[in-house]
Amino acid sequence: MSGTVDRRGFLRGLGLLAGAVPLLARAGGAAGHANGEAAPAGVAAPPAGAALPADGSAPLRWLPGHAPAAFAGVTWGTPWPQGRVPGDAGFALRDADGRALPVQSWPLARWPDGSLKWSAHALAPTVPVAAGYTLSPLPAGAPRGPARGPRVQASTQGDEVIVDTGPLRVAVPRQGPQLLREVRRRGAPALGEGHLRLQIQGDPDAATLQRRDYRGHTEQVTVEQAGPQRAVLAIRGRHRADDGQARLPFVLRLYFYAGSTAVRIVHTLVYDADEHREFVCGVGLRFSTPLAAPLHDRHVRFVGADGGVFAEAVRGLSGLRRDPGTAIVQAQREGRATPPLERFPPLVGQRLAYVPAFGSYRLLQAHPDGFAVDKRTAAGQGWLHAASGTRASGTGYLGTPQGGVAFGIRNFWQSYPGQLDIEDAHTAQAQVTLWLWAPQAPPMDLRFYHDGAGQDDFAHQREALEITYEDYEPGFGSPLGVARTSELQLEFLDATPGNAELVRIAERIAEPPQLVATPAHLHAAGAFGPQWSPAPAANAAAQALETQLAWYFHFYRQEVEQRRWYGFWDYGDVMHSYDGDRHVWRYDVGGYAWDNSELSTDLWLWYYFLRSGRQDVFRMVEAMTRHTGEVDVHHLGRFAPLGSRQNVRHWGDSAKQLRISTAANRRFLYYLTADERTGELLREQVEALRTLQRVLPGRKIGQQPAAAPGSASLYFGTDWGAIAAAWLTEWERTGDPALAQRLRASMGSIAAQPHGFFTGVADMDLDSGRFARSPSDALYVSHLSAAFGLAEICAELLQCLPEPAFERAWLDYCRLYNAGADAQRQALGQALPRLNLAQGHARLTAYAGYRLHDEALRQRAWREFQAGAGGIARPSQRLRRIVPPAVLVAVDEAEPVSGIDRASGSTGADNLSTNAVAQWSLSAMALLALAGPPPDAPAQ
Numbered sequence: 001m002s003g004t005v006d007r008r009g010f011l012r013g014l015g016l017l018a019g020a021v022p023l024l025a026r027a028g029g030a031a032g033h034a035n036g037e038a039a040p041a042g043v044a045a046p047p048a049g050a051a052l053p054a055d056g057s058a059p060l061r062w063l064p065g066h067a068p069a070a071f072a073g074v075t076w077g078t079p080w081p082q083g084r085v086p087g088d089a090g091f092a093l094r095d096a097d098g099r100a101l102p103v104q105s106w107p108l109a110r111w112p113d114g115s116l117k118w119s120a121h122a123l124a125p126t127v128p129v130a131a132g133y134t135l136s137p138l139p140a141g142a143p144r145g146p147a148r149g150p151r152v153q154a155s156t157q158g159d160e161v162i163v164d165t166g167p168l169r170v171a172v173p174r175q176g177p178q179l180l181r182e183v184r185r186r187g188a189p190a191l192g193e194g195h196l197r198l199q200i201q202g203d204p205d206a207a208t209l210q211r212r213d214y215r216g217h218t219e220q221v222t223v224e225q226a227g228p229q230r231a232v233l234a235i236r237g238r239h240r241a242d243d244g245q246a247r248l249p250f251v252l253r254l255y256f257y258a259g260s261t262a263v264r265i266v267h268t269l270v271y272d273a274d275e276h277r278e279f280v281c282g283v284g285l286r287f288s289t290p291l292a293a294p295l296h297d298r299h300v301r302f303v304g305a306d307g308g309v310f311a312e313a314v315r316g317l318s319g320l321r322r323d324p325g326t327a328i329v330q331a332q333r334e335g336r337a338t339p340p341l342e343r344f345p346p347l348v349g350q351r352l353a354y355v356p357a358f359g360s361y362r363l364l365q366a367h368p369d370g371f372a373v374d375k376r377t378a379a380g381q382g383w384l385h386a387a388s389g390t391r392a393s394g395t396g397y398l399g400t401p402q403g404g405v406a407f408g409i410r411n412f413w414q415s416y417p418g419q420l421d422i423e424d425a426h427t428a429q430a431q432v433t434l435w436l437w438a439p440q441a442p443p444m445d446l447r448f449y450h451d452g453a454g455q456d457d458f459a460h461q462r463e464a465l466e467i468t469y470e471d472y473e474p475g476f477g478s479p480l481g482v483a484r485t486s487e488l489q490l491e492f493l494d495a496t497p498g499n500a501e502l503v504r505i506a507e508r509i510a511e512p513p514q515l516v517a518t519p520a521h522l523h524a525a526g527a528f529g530p531q532w533s534p535a536p537a538a539n540a541a542a543q544a545l546e547t548q549l550a551w552y553f554h555f556y557r558q559e560v561e562q563r564r565w566y567g568f569w570d571y572g573d574v575m576h577s578y579d580g581d582r583h584v585w586r587y588d589v590g591g592y593a594w595d596n597s598e599l600s601t602d603l604w605l606w607y608y609f610l611r612s613g614r615q616d617v618f619r620m621v622e623a624m625t626r627h628t629g630e631v632d633v634h635h636l637g638r639f640a641p642l643g644s645r646q647n648v649r650h651w652g653d654s655a656k657q658l659r660i661s662t663a664a665n666r667r668f669l670y671y672l673t674a675d676e677r678t679g680e681l682l683r684e685q686v687e688a689l690r691t692l693q694r695v696l697p698g699r700k701i702g703q704q705p706a707a708a709p710g711s712a713s714l715y716f717g718t719d720w721g722a723i724a725a726a727w728l729t730e731w732e733r734t735g736d737p738a739l740a741q742r743l744r745a746s747m748g749s750i751a752a753q754p755h756g757f758f759t760g761v762a763d764m765d766l767d768s769g770r771f772a773r774s775p776s777d778a779l780y781v782s783h784l785s786a787a788f789g790l791a792e793i794c795a796e797l798l799q800c801l802p803e804p805a806f807e808r809a810w811l812d813y814c815r816l817y818n819a820g821a822d823a824q825r826q827a828l829g830q831a832l833p834r835l836n837l838a839q840g841h842a843r844l845t846a847y848a849g850y851r852l853h854d855e856a857l858r859q860r861a862w863r864e865f866q867a868g869a870g871g872i873a874r875p876s877q878r879l880r881r882i883v884p885p886a887v888l889v890a891v892d893e894a895e896p897v898s899g900i901d902r903a904s905g906s907t908g909a910d911n912l913s914t915n916a917v918a919q920w921s922l923s924a925m926a927l928l929a930l931a932g933p934p935p936d937a938p939a940q
Helices: 007-012 326-333 458-468 499-510 519-524 540-562 601-612 615-630 667-673 676-684 688-693 718-734 737-751 790-800 804-816 821-828 842-852 855-867 914-930
Strands: 058-062 074-079 091-095 104-110 116-123 132-137 153-157 160-164 168-173 180-185 188-201 211-226 230-240 246-257 262-270 279-290 299-304 309-313 360-367 370-376 384-389 392-400 403-409 418-423 429-437 483-493 515-517 711-715 761-765 879-882 891-894
Touching: 058 074, 074 515, 074 519, 074 667, 091 116, 104 667, 104 718, 116 132, 153 211, 153 230, 160 230, 168 211, 168 246, 180 483, 188 246, 188 403, 188 429, 188 483, 211 246, 246 676, 262 279, 262 676, 299 360, 299 499, 309 384, 309 499, 360 392, 392 418, 392 429, 392 499, 403 418, 403 429, 403 499, 429 483, 483 615, 519 601, 540 601, 540 615, 540 891, 540 914, 601 615, 601 667, 601 914, 615 667, 615 676, 667 676, 667 718, 676 718, 688 711, 688 718, 711 718, 718 737, 718 790, 737 761, 737 804, 790 804, 790 842, 804 821, 804 842, 842 855, 842 914, 855 914
Parallel strands: none
Antiparallel strands: 058 132, 058 515, 074 116, 091 132, 104 116, 153 160, 160 168, 168 180, 180 188, 188 211, 188 279, 211 230, 230 246, 246 262, 262 483, 279 429, 299 309, 299 392, 360 370, 360 418, 370 384, 392 403, 403 483, 418 429, 711 761, 879 891
16 A cells, blocks of 8 residues: 555664654753864754644644635645654544544654654545544544445456445556546446557658557556545556557556545656657547437536636537527526427427537647637538637536536646547547647657757866856757656536536646645644744744745746746746846756756745645645656656756756755655655655766766765765655655665764765765765865755754764754854864855754754854845845836846845846745745844844
8 A cells, every 4th residue: 555654664674773762852962063062951852742732633724725615535644743643543533513524544654763753644525524624643442433434445356456436436457558448427337448648740840740649558557545535546557559669658546535426647657759759749548438418418618717618519509590499598508408309399309400510629728828619510520619718727528417527637728738629429429538738739849959069078068067057968968757747637427517516626626625734733743844933923024034935935926927937848847047138037048947946946935835834835836846856857767867957958957966856855745745656756766876876966077986886976965965865755654774774874974074064075885875984184065065955854864863973063064164264274174165155054054053052053043144145135025017129028027136146157236046035035934943033134
């Protein structure tokens, strides 16, 4: 069962940690100064459960902030303080009236003592929706919740897996060209022949084009959960042509809830075609659905993103020369059954055969600002334009008054080009296709955007880096192995829905209701470390920071819309740097274009969600996590599973790095939603360091391969921080003792380096996790080392794996990076070179002050932050309007400010940098949590 952990196995893996308690909970000696003095007694403890209710329960709320109109089942994760909830605990879920509800529960992660760190839960749509709920751990031996109500079951029967939700019975072949053999709604056939479609054509610049059709072939079906409230099937396979050629591996998950008539589908494809010869021109899910009603009682619906509905019948009854009557027309318009033909006026009923029946409909969203609906009577006949609009929700319906199927693609217009097809609706078996990439749109063109410009060796590549900030290398700009995950939903209805009901379904598909613990509970449970808090602003200076945090989020959310950062391969990402001369982001300039998580944009938004609890923040960072974990990472091929540094093409940069694929960016979505695909991506990173044996991230700045076999040269910041995040996450999910041993070995051997973290780089034995002691006594420090999640992961590590020597080394790095030259010379024997991103590193100073109860360090952190060196010295909330003819379309842009981060080499006044905003925001949130109230802001 996916996401579950055997408790005995987990506890067996904790033998090496027997008796271990969080280092922060111990008094005295926990962390030392560089001169060997012990830390003060009473070292600060991580957030404990003191703020939790007396019974240890967790209050839950819906992300919209209110009870949804309806939901089709929900899964969520809840954190617990260390030592509070036994690892095998059951749970009770109650609504506001205290009624116990059936809930399915399983562990996601455990603390070192075996207690639950995160639990996952599923609630089926079989109970009235409440505004909020309370989740409570159950005492040992207590009943695990009410057993009444529908249950979902998944079982293997011969060559099929059968899932029964109560109203639905779904047959899934274990192998072969069908994804869904059949779906029955209340015993009646509702869907058949469900399968994946793939179309590939030749070079669109060629004189002639040939298109090849592929069909998804299932190779393996795994029952990841089997009920009672939720069942999950994982289907793996490849698309195959008639000649056996295979392209684009896929992973597809089907989600079922007890009593539900909906099936949620999470679809992942991995690109393995030749981008120079094979151009994908269609990716979709097709199925058939039976239609037995008269043609005038067969109904087609499409929903616009603004709540409008396109509603027609296959054979229309309105607008005819002869009027069938108001009652009949109204029944058809509302999707209700019309009377028998003998009750029609004879002038109409006897001539219906002459009224054309439109059996085919197509909705094409070719770009984010326009869609069109066309229809025709049958193949071979001409298409008629039926409707146009700006944005379609991606939800449609086909059926009769006796029932039908609603279908939808989440983030439809945002992920253009998308298409919904209905064919043969005038026959007994109609075909519906949900196209994730529209065949009517231009094909995918994933080729690199330039020919190399003569960059044939490292010398020329380094020279080009100085002008375009692009790390180019021939052969490294391939999209091989990048992936895309999409969400779809099918809902089988007992009648044609009214327009308002269908709009509610479309809204639910677009933004599925999500249960989350409150920010107060998340913080009290110690979720994701101590460097955030939901506490209200303590003074005017703190309130000013809160206001600025909100403004930065709002600015980027609006930029997504204003700059149209949408598209199948782009949605979820933001741009890196702005070009104030052209009034555009630098979409076409080397390493300044797509951000690709550079300097922890993902972490900024996730921590801002934790402290704010805002739905709009969650939706934006959810889309970002989906994108950065799939598109920006190679999942097969020679670079797998590394990510690509920022570039005009998401996969184009030759710097393939763990800092982009890092599990640190993905853990939030996994633990908050228990999403299986995200869990897969986390696991993919556990052995990612082995790829660094052949793909050195710093090869162009002097990094040398490891000398010993089975070793790799790793930087302590961007490389080890990502590895530590992956190992920590997998260890707390599984309890594997080998991972804990590798973590402790790596932590201890970093501490044993000549200068601890300031040694910077060493060779790691990949099996043991131990770094060889560097033969060099030189200092190495990079401003990027702690900018990609290292600070946040180290804080969590020290909650779980107490290593005094490692803590001393880490706190030395935290307090010395921004320290004065005298303090650096005293501790390290020499001063560090002039370093960048001092403002972003203020959160390291604050963490050292927090751990050591050192008020001077806390105050120093605020001074460093407010000075703004290497960041944003004077945050602004000013926009200016640029209008035509200076630009093509009027835009609002941030006014240029001085003091923007110069890490990328730009000079002078500039507009907002995503690097600077992310680091400013992470530091502001950390200081508010760790350093106490800020002093009054300095005079401007």
